[in-house]
Amino acid sequence: MNDSLPFWVAVAAGMIRCATPVLLATVGECITERSGVLNLGLEGTMLAGALSAVVVSYYTHSVVLAIAIAMLVGAIIGLLHACICIKFQANQVASGIAMTILLSGITAFFGADFVGKPIQSVVAIKLPFLCDIPLIGPILFNQDPLVYLCYLIVPLTYWLINHTRFGLSLRAVGEEPRAAAAAGIQVRRVRYISTMLGAALAALGGAYLSLVYAQGWIENITAGRGWVAVGLVVFAAWNPWRALIGAYLFGLAVSLQLRLQAAGCEVSPYLLGMLPYLLVISVMAGSSIIGRKKAESVPTALGVSYAEQA
């Protein structure tokens, strides 16, 4: 926003804003996939979260309510996806794609009335002492409250997965559901919860897109960020901290190409626009090359329907 800032500082600050929606979706999908469920409906979930936030914000002028409703909508979508995949044992990839087709249709249908409508804006808050840290202060700590929430969600997720009983059950269910069931864990319940939680986070990311980033509803506002998130989960090796790195890389690519366009760069905006997607593909390929040497960290039961015996 500040044209007086040096180019790279602007890029970096923009990077965080661009990365946040994707980071939220990626962290959410990390939780979901850790339990063995593939949720490719993130693209649709983010759209739904974005539209819900705009609608609520338009009518109630409350940002907090908008975010809460968006997350609730996300959780419901997650419940639906989990139901189809777990109760009906459908192919998880196809279910996610079908969900996205459905939601992109629904959001386009209702969103048409909300294009260009004014919503409550979210202001940036300068954190008092942290903002004065040289170099990284203005980048990291002059952001809106949702970004600060995001800073907390990553370590919180890491703690949840590794230091709680729920996290232990989560990891067991994603690796060997039969062993987990034999130990007395309710495999289905854990998967339902993790899917709903992941979808709620993705919807929160969508809400960020519409409330803060674009400040309004545009059709197809996510432009593939949901797929990017699923791709980044592979790069992140299902670890929230690495998800942070991956999301910020993506954010950097988006922010950089936007600033370059604004600075009058000669390259066609369409070519520049390809960079983030190509980056994610390369990053997925790269992590496969590196990951081959180490033991597989893929949750063993990922994407496989669990049929309970007797």
Place this chain on the structure above:
Amino acid sequence: MYGRQVVKSIRATQRALISIAGSLVSILCGLIAVGLFLVVAGRDPIRIYSGIFTSAFGDGFALSETLVAATPVMFCALGVAVAARVGLMNIGVEGQLLAGAVGSTFIALTLPATMPPWVMLSLMAVTACVCGAIWSAIPALLKVRLNVNETIVSLLLNYVAVLVVEFLIHGPWQDPTTSSWPQTQAFPASAELLHLPGSRIHLGFFIAVVIGLVLSLVLTRTKVGFRANVIGQNPEAAKYAHYRVNRYLIIALLVSGAVAALAGFSQVSAIEGRLRSGLSPGYGYTGFLVAWLARQNPLAIIVTAVLLGGFLSGADSLQLSEKLPFATVNILQGAIFLFLLASETSLKNLAFKLQLRMATNAEPDGLALLPAAGASEVNS
């Protein structure tokens, strides 16, 4: 001996009927669900559905428009089916369609307009196939060499393909005569695919049907098709039987991309006459659904593509007459797809149980020891 044959045919028919019933029920449930949605949204579903039906199948003109819309859908669905046979999910048909369109456009704009049509069109088709195969080769190689998920890569490449088209029509290939409108200049007459006199139905439709028939033959009756089937059902068993699994995976994706690219070729050559923005309103995704509804069976795809092509064409007409947002198509497709997926596993189990019961009743010799399905763990 003949008795056995008859019974076998009955079992095969039963399997087919259950699949068809499942798809029809899913479509019905989808229509009902979306009908309720429309009611909630303040629209009249009966009016809308009958409007779509009339615009799709009402008269000769409607039918011809349906077949026109069905053509790219059929190509994409066949592409999806080829990949699905070896167990790969190619959702990148949308991008491969665009890649094919780009390739055809290149030939149409570069070669002299005086070339004989059949040379021009053949080159356009071949180039389209090559471009589509290249576009699908990327996820194919990444999958086989590095075990990267082919679904995500193809999806991202769809977005990249859209951007490539935008780049070309805003940049190097922009039509200088209509500089405000992003599109290429019109193709020469020799680049136009043959039409049935008096309608927009073109040769592409028949090419798609022929490809469907050929694929059906290859997949069910040839050794190549047999091996592909085994690879798709159980890659471990295929490796055990010394099949060249990787080779099949890559070739399947290349063929898949080439077939989908022909959709792009037929659209720019026969319908649009140029490359423009928004060339595909989601033909690839519709094709994906069609392939699933038709259980990846090329013959069923031909029929199902016409059905869904009708939806597309009908909904398109209703955009103007009823002010129905085109997004409704996506809602309907998504709902049908979800119902189909929800019913798949229970239908498979039902078919299995019925077949088993039929088998035990039909052949009284030596079946006293047959255990119920699910008791296979009772082995110690």
Place this chain on the structure above:
Amino acid sequence: MSVESATRAKTIEAGSVQACSLSFRSVSKRFGQILANDSVSFDVIGGGIHAIVGENGAGKSTLSKILYGYYKSDAGSINLDGHQIVLNSPFDARKLGIGMVHQQLALVSSLSGFENVVLGDPKLSFAFSKTKIEKQVQSKAREFGFKLDLSCPVSHLGIADRQKLEMFKLIWRDARVLILDEPTSQLTPFEAEELLSIARDLAESGRIVILITHHINEVINFARHITVLRQGRSISTVEASSVTSDALARLMIDIDMDSFLPIEGRAQSIAEPLINLKSVSTKATATSHPLHDISFGVRPAEIVGVAGISGSGQLEFGRLLAGLLEPSAGGISGSIINQGSEISRALALSVCYIPSEQNHACAPALSVAANCFLKSIDSLPVHTSTLWKLLNSVFINSAHMERHARAIIDAFSITPNLSDVPAAALSGGNLQRLIIGRELSTKTSVIVADNPCAGLDAAMSMRIRYELRKAALEGRAVILISPDLEELLTTCDRIVAMFNGRICGEQIAGQFDYQSLAACMGGKS
């Protein structure tokens, strides 16, 4: 060994529980047409291991699953401490203090040992400190004499340690009744003894320990009471000290053994080896164990046994011989490999392979006929005209496929005898018959069979061994890989033992020594 056992017994006494009693009354369970348990009645007597023995298919596993709540019995009751218990699910069983060590180990291999122990433990708090919990688990394990590394991922532990971990998990959850379902099937003889003596100590400290097995000598040496099941019925309950292994075997198996007597051993063949491995090694990968410096040859008309338990490299050895594994060092030669041809191609043509994992050898969703045809695609019916030859090279002759399948179905009595049902409709035993029939009918010069009789009943197992000996008599070479030393001793002309990816011992029929082979398998020689 005895000092350790005495110390353990003392510490176990310190953690001993109040004795309890368990009895089965007329328990019956039917699956469709099969009566798995037929009015089973007996008392489980504490103070020592109570073994339930029977051959595969006798109903032991079903009974244990009923006790643990996986199934509900159709009739009859189970009484614990005099009260009838109702078990709707394993949850109820666990609440009553009944625990089970499954045949397929129920551990999550990527988690650490202590994490597996506390997995699903209702007493665990929502947020926990890893180090604190690990210390608690470690101290209780030491108290009971379990010497295990609880901090490394379970995937790094050997099978024997994993078995012990599963048993300790039951102790952690304060189980009073421990069901051990075929715990020694994947252990070397020495590891099996160690595990069973731990189980015996636990039984002597007041817990009820039910051992389910079909190994007679284990039961004679370690159990105090034995209940014999045969074809779903409880035949009798005896004291281990008062019965001989022959008597027990006769109680367990009721068929005429003479019709399947092994064919007499033959003199060593002096023909050139069909396959000759010279110092072959393979690399370790995420899913397979490495082989080191294997030198091995097999001649026509001989049966070679490969004795090795899970993880000894026996699986990889079979795959290597079948042409499915690339060696990283050393050379493969032999009379079946022509000069200049690719080795894996030559092996693919001349070696048929029956893998230990059924899922690797068939596609359950495809029809029986398709599964029979899996490797025979290129086999052609004889035709003279070139047109037919061309068509046959591209298209599949469905009549030919049907004939092929019918031949296998009839020769091996596969039930149901239908060629168009999906292979998933066949029971495990029938599917195994299909695979074996398909492979044997290929008439290759070498047969590699990896644990072909696993999970099959005695009659079927004998039939299979008979078929393998018949194949050897016809001039084919047979390599039989099995963790069951007794099976090998009665079937093979020559046995090599494997441990840790190496061949560590070889013996010829007539000079077989069980003890030294067992020691080789366990790595002690």
